[in-house]
Amino acid sequence: VFGTTSEANSLSQRERMSLLEHLVEKSIPAARLMPGTGAANLPDAVELTKHALELGAGGVLVLPPFYYKNMPEDGIYAYYAAIIDRVARKDLKLYLYHIPQMSGVAITPTLIARLRKQYGGIIAGLKDSSGVWDNVALLLKEFPEMAIFPASEKFLLAALKLGAAGCISATANFQVANIRKLIDTPDGEARVKLDGEVGRIRSVFEGYPLVPALKAAIAAVLKNPNWRIVRPPFAQLPEDKRRELLNALGLS
Numbered sequence: 001v002f003g004t005t006s007e008a009n010s011l012s013q014r015e016r017m018s019l020l021e022h023l024v025e026k027s028i029p030a031a032r033l034m035p036g037t038g039a040a041n042l043p044d045a046v047e048l049t050k051h052a053l054e055l056g057a058g059g060v061l062v063l064p065p066f067y068y069k070n071m072p073e074d075g076i077y078a079y080y081a082a083i084i085d086r087v088a089r090k091d092l093k094l095y096l097y098h099i100p101q102m103s104g105v106a107i108t109p110t111l112i113a114r115l116r117k118q119y120g121g122i123i124a125g126l127k128d129s130s131g132v133w134d135n136v137a138l139l140l141k142e143f144p145e146m147a148i149f150p151a152s153e154k155f156l157l158a159a160l161k162l163g164a165a166g167c168i169s170a171t172a173n174f175q176v177a178n179i180r181k182l183i184d185t186p187d188g189e190a191r192v193k194l195d196g197e198v199g200r201i202r203s204v205f206e207g208y209p210l211v212p213a214l215k216a217a218i219a220a221v222l223k224n225p226n227w228r229i230v231r232p233p234f235a236q237l238p239e240d241k242r243r244e245l246l247n248a249l250g251l252s
Contacts, residue, residue, distance in 0.1 A: 002036035003061060004102060004129070005170040005211055010231040013044050017051050030056035034168075038063025038097060042079060046086045049094075059093035059124055061168075066103035073111050084119055092122050095147070099129035109142050116143070127151055127168050133158070140164060153179050154199045157191070171205050174217050174249075204248045208241060209234070216242050220251045 001023065002008035002016050011019075016035075024030045037048035037060040049060050065071075065079050084092065096115075098107035107126065115123045125147030128136045136150045140162040147165035150156060153175070156167045160183065172179055178198050185191040205213050212230050216237050219227035228236050237245065246252045 001033060003097075003127075003168070003170075004099065005173070005214060006036075007211065007231055007234065008036045009063075009066075010234070013039075013048065016048060020052060020055060020057075024055050031058040033057045034059040034061050034095060036061045036063065036097070038066075040065050040067045042082055045079075045083055049083055049087050049092070050089075053087065053089055053092060059095050061095045061097050061127060063097045063099070064103055064105040064107065066105055069104045071105065073108065073114075076105060076107075077111060077114055080115055080123075081118065084122055093124040094119075094122055095124055095149075096126040097129070098126055098135075099151075101130070109138065112139075112143060112146075116146075125149065125165060136164075137162060152202060153182070154202050156182060156198070157195045169202075170210055170214055171202050173214060174205070174221070175201050201249070204245070207248075208237060208245055212237050213245055216245060217249055217251065220246050 001020065008016060020035055023033070035052050035057055037045055037052055039045040039048065042065070045062065049062070052060050062080070062083065064076050080094070084094065096107045096112065100106045112123070112126065123146070126139060127149045128139060129151035131152065133155055136148070136155055136159055140148050140159065144163055149165055149168045150159045151167065151169055153167055153169050153171065156164070156179065159167070166183065167179065169179070175198065178194065178201070182191065182194050182198055185194060212234055215230060216228050219225050230236060243252060
């Protein structure tokens with residue numbers, strides 16, 4: 001929760017905290033949650049991280065500071081180091097969030113190595129949303145001790161074979177059963193076929209603005225139009241595109 005798909009950076013800090021409290025109050029196991037706590041400013045990132053841990057979150061997924069571009073690696077290192085030092089909890093499990101096409105800030109192998117050297121297992125893993133398979137494969141090779149998650153189920157099968165922990169995918173909200181089945185199915189023809197179908201569905205969504213498209217699909221599945229609501233600067237899919245999407249997903 002509170003990654004790109006849940007529009008975390010369009011929510012206020014208070015909204016993010018109260019919604020996380022709501023999930024825990026409704027018996028979502030906190031230890032299974034990895035809420036996004038990154039922010040463009042350091043104090044908010046620290047407060048959100050502390051709050052998540054106080055609720056019992058099993059880990060936090062932390063964007064780099066994303067407003068200023070072309071910052072030196074020392075600056076990005078200092079941001080993550082300050083979060084860890086100010087939170088000051090041994091149970092912190094921090095997952096780096098590499099999504100350079102949105103943040104404009106890359107989480108490089110040298111940065112990861114520096115953080116791991118200083119903080120060890122507190123740097124527990126990374127979500128790679130770059131969409132670049134070669135980068136996913138490199139990180140899996142260089143950091144086998146970390147939990148690496150590709151962000152697209154298109155990469156899941158190949159990544160699992162290299163030791164990936166799973167995937168953290170927006171479209172898991174739509175096809176989680178197929179993704180779970182893909183993970184559990186032994187190698188063979190059935191797995192290859194399932195991998196193809198999982199990839200096909202992901203490709204359908206990639207033909208549209210991902211967040212509004214996903215929410216339109218969820219609204220159709222749940223028969224609740226409120227799920228189509230997005231916060232500016234996102235806009236709902238135009239009606240013709242919505243119908244086209246639902247038809248491609250077999251929901252029309």
